[in-house]
Amino acid sequence: MTERKIFRTLLSLEEARKRILDYFSPQPVGVEERPIWQALDETSGEDVYSSIDVPGFDRASMDGYAVRAIDTFEAEERKPVRLRVVGTIEVGGESEVEVRTGEAAEISTGAPVPKGANAVVMVEHTQLRDGQIDVFRPVNPSENIMAAGSDIMAGELVLRKGEMLTPREIGVLSAIGLEKMKVCRRPRVAIISTGNELVPVGGDLSYGKIYDINANVIAAAVTECGGEVLLEGIASDTIDDMKQKLEAGLEHADIVLTSGSTSAGKGDLLYRILDSYGPPGVIVHGLAVKPGKPTFVAIVRGKSVFGLPGYPTSALTIFTLLVRPIIGKMTGRQEAEREEGIAAKCASRIYSAKGRREFLPVHLIKDEAGSLLVYPTTEGSGAITSLAMADGFIDIPEETQFLEEGEEVLVQLFSQTPILPDLVIMGSHCVGLDILLEFIRRSDPSFHSKIINTGSVGGFNAIKRGEADVAGIHLLDEFSGKYNLPFLMRYGIQDTAVIVKGYVRQQGLIVAKGNPRGISGIEDLLTSDLAFMNRNKGSGTRVLFDLCIKRIADERKTTAEKLVSKVKGYEVETKSHSAVAAAVSHGKVDAGLGIRTAAEMYGLAFVPIAEEQYDFLVLRKRLEKESVKQFLQALASAEFRTELARKAPGLVPSEKTGTILS
């Protein structure tokens, strides 16, 4: 780490785009033949002309009788014209029948009109008896006949180069009998991950290593925008390995993407290799945007090589801004550019990084009126859970210090098939919630919810901001000894939010099967070497634990601080009951506070400490939202209560479950 390369001039996004186009013109990469039935979503690589007439013959468009129109001109309801039936023409069959003056031939929809006939009388306007028909209405020449070539004429252009093939286009190509056609070859995109810390997904993860996330994320994004992926694997931080992977990419692909190794630290290797191919080499080295500063672009052998940042959210952001439009052009698709994004409103004031244009990851929530609200994701950019939360990002200009609450912004989406959940649930995690959602989805498989575990305090804040539709909460007010209700006023939402009764939960210490250490309560944690796992600050369980500690401290006339310093693992936080149970189950810790249900799920022992009220917090106006109604209706149902009691010992519903308490 002796050399620390300073980035050359950081370019703006627009300057970078322009510079890329100065050196590299994204063009379709050629065509390949494809059977029509495998051509869905491909792009036509040629103009297609019909070699046949459609239909290929004059075709009856009604069931009835083929006639000479002139024979029917006198026909009236009261004075029908009588014609002799000389034959039947079946659909798809060849027929020798010829219709002469005074004659008719029975004909089905789709059958070829016989020689001599020039119109079809609908069967409803005739009556058959003794081999003759009475015709009650006249027909004009060509009536009820679809003329040969009237749909598509031989020689007609039916599909232009560059059109995307949807079921409609495939229908037209089938009609003209085209079995295969030229479609645009998908541009091949090589993906190389770099970094000594990376292990292929599924491989052995030794200490200090992490799985290679970017390769799969970028591969999926490339596939979505019409590229074909060539996974080149992980290049270690050596010239030989990097060069070898790069060579493979340049040889087989139309465009090369790398990620990682672009920071000003170790990343110089890759630049030096790229520059060693001779000019132009690296043409963009650093972007004046956040995230994405270490982005680079090089031109090698006429192909473009992109260096994306190492963090997955950053890599996907820069991919979306810089690479996706180029791959799009290379697909040859005559498609309107992606919309700039979808419009949404800031749910609250959003502060931005000073002095740099920022692309801030956000998630979207539909409010009760169906409008989209924008919330920044709260995890750091290095966290994969940040990517999991984010629906896309917003563009905050360099000079903007914050976006106002209610300000309209455009959200550029990460996925081209965004699926926004019907219901967003934050707050405290509970297994009962999973059972409830499963219960709802049994009757409505399309019900789509998103759960973000933030703890009870996080739930109150999320509801206050409108970021969640529903929050699971179990906060104990130590003065009144009451759960949840006192906090409505403390958060200043007594007028805007309601608490809906949930169920009682048994909280206690989750310990190993058979309780081998003979743990009988929280006191044991203070006097032994038992390893404990704590819950995150803001979670109701954490509040309960701290309260228990405080009571013991009061009894012992000492301070809580002194006591917790004796709890081994007090500062080790985890976000959910099941994570606590998993840690106990894996032998990582001896005990953790959590609900009985989690202990049972993992086949662990349980030492009861307290019973608590697990309820749901809902913004009053969101009670009108369809998905919230559905949620509360299910919660209140007797069927759910029965199911909960059966599936989750330790969760105890009551008759009040699902009713509004405040």
Next chain:
Amino acid sequence: MTERKIFRTLLSLEEARKRILDYFSPQPVGVEERPIWQALDETSGEDVYSSIDVPGFDRASMDGYAVRAIDTFEAEERKPVRLRVVGTIEVGGESEVEVRTGEAAEISTGAPVPKGANAVVMVEHTQLRDGQIDVFRPVNPSENIMAAGSDIMAGELVLRKGEMLTPREIGVLSAIGLEKMKVCRRPRVAIISTGNELVPVGGDLSYGKIYDINANVIAAAVTECGGEVLLEGIASDTIDDMKQKLEAGLEHADIVLTSGSTSAGKGDLLYRILDSYGPPGVIVHGLAVKPGKPTFVAIVRGKSVFGLPGYPTSALTIFTLLVRPIIGKMTGRQEAEREEGIAAKCASRIYSAKGRREFLPVHLIKDEAGSLLVYPTTEGSGAITSLAMADGFIDIPEETQFLEEGEEVLVQLFSQTPILPDLVIMGSHCVGLDILLEFIRRSDPSFHSKIINTGSVGGFNAIKRGEADVAGIHLLDEFSGKYNLPFLMRYGIQDTAVIVKGYVRQQGLIVAKGNPRGISGIEDLLTSDLAFMNRNKGSGTRVLFDLCIKRIADERKTTAEKLVSKVKGYEVETKSHSAVAAAVSHGKVDAGLGIRTAAEMYGLAFVPIAEEQYDFLVLRKRLEKESVKQFLQALASAEFRTELARKAPGLVPSEKTGTILS
């Protein structure tokens, strides 16, 4: 055709949907294992818990030095703390380094924090000299460290069953090292076409036969909504063949679709076979909607069998209404139901079929303000070009006789990836137009246009209605001898539309190579057995031809009617110049009126008749539309003029090309 089965009670769409659900509950069809990198767009078939912590170790989130935080508490800008550097920790490497009091270890972003250290000082806040660093700012414990498991904790639920896998979800699964997972198996959908008239696409088309369009159209639609297609081929109208195909479908598929053979005519065979399996058998037999009356649904061996109408547009409409939601549920996807459609406005009054609920195929056009306008497709339901035109359909209730101009309607789309063109061009067909669009797309590959050939008169009408953005026109006013301009007033659009100068076109007779019949002009058509091909009524070329005939009639003191009765093929109409040229080229006819360019394209001879003005009609307010600007700018460019002259002899641009005439 002795038996004509009368439909039993026609059901409403809602009754049919309810009855299907009474007998058949669409459920996910099971799961199958899939590698993560092939799981994009699949649906998770299981809840996924993490078996590891992410990150798996305390990870530096900045480049700098790992230290004991307590050692830095006294650090100040002016009074730095000095620490001894005892080693370097590389990313991805294992390290024996331990940090003791008064020590620091160099560390890179992403590297594991060494034993003893509990914080990282950013490199920017240090200065290295002689194996020691000066630390200029204090750090707190945990600062610049991402704790083990803080992103994802072992035991945490990271993905729920039923979630669709986008790049984000694939990122999370990669982070926890999951190599493969259970995804929902796509429901298998067997597709059987019925009808003796059908020939597989690409097969030999004998007289009276047509290609099997529906199989490919329905297959594409099934694929789009998440099903896996089993093409069972074409069943002829015999009990044995139908039963055999049906058995194959029932055995291998989760749902069976047939199309054709459902009319009250021959279609009884299929019902009888379906009923022969015993109850429930056919449960829906006829729908009170247009199109779709002959639709049926049967339940056989617990599987549902749908009979779709034979016309492609009708088949796709009923598929969208009745089958797509069921396949959607069977995919197991926890996805919000498709929106009911996209909102658009009727461009003019739309009349509906009386006494039946109608699903009317429409196409959509964006106006200058970006609002969507709805136009019914004008071709009949039997025409494949009707499907090609239609973006979707609107729902007109039984009791509604018409929809008002400007009324808002919901358009249900045929394709799940609808691509609306930037520019809609109607009116007269010209090769120059193709060259112009190709020219535009070279600089903007994403420019997407739709051309509908309607002839010049159709072009005037389309512009008047706003149905097209641009229309190609060449109409001769016989009184003034002028082209196009006089018609602005005649169509009452002199204030709302403008004419943009196009180019001069040489019109004449397109005749076989070398002109073997020695044709010298239109008079020859009146005195010989020459087979002629006419253009469609409303086309400028047709108007020109009729005018020529009228002049000859005037000279000869006879009527045009008498003369045209001598032209063999006067009533045979085709829609484009290239179709005329193709007909001459195939030897179908001896001559047709068209432009020189079409003759040259097909290597045919050309007998000049007249020079005409081919111009463009644009609605004044659409001049503001981005795509229209782009179109006109390209038309006016010198580069295009050069290219046109080179590529299309017979089309003569001028300096005025691209300027507004009126």
